[in-house]
Amino acid sequence: xxxxxxxxxxxxxxxxxxxxxxxxxxxxxxxxxxxxxxxxxxxxxxxxxxxxxxxxxxxxxxxxxxxxxxxxxxxxxx
Numbered sequence: 001x002x003x004x005x006x007x008x009x010x011x012x013x014x015x016x017x018x019x020x021x022x023x024x025x026x027x028x029x030x031x032x033x034x035x036x037x038x039x040x041x042x043x044x045x046x047x048x049x050x051x052x053x054x055x056x057x058x059x060x061x062x063x064x065x066x067x068x069x070x071x072x073x074x075x076x077x078x
């Protein structure tokens with residue numbers, strides 16, 4: 001199965017982070033937020049205008065801009 005970007009994950013779906021697109025220009029920031037390969041992430045909901053998107057990862061809730069979430073590659077689980 002082809003990897004998806006985090007923005008393509010459906011609301012309520014869970015996925016594993018498998019890497020970063022374009023060499024991960026914001027890789028350090030993603031790592032600091034716990035968005036590391038192997039971490040499970042669940043899409044909770046989008047803001048009314050679609051940006052940012054709320055995700056749950058490692059017991060925390062994060063609001064991530066759509067353009068940043070597009071840099072994360074995920075593989076759906078379940």
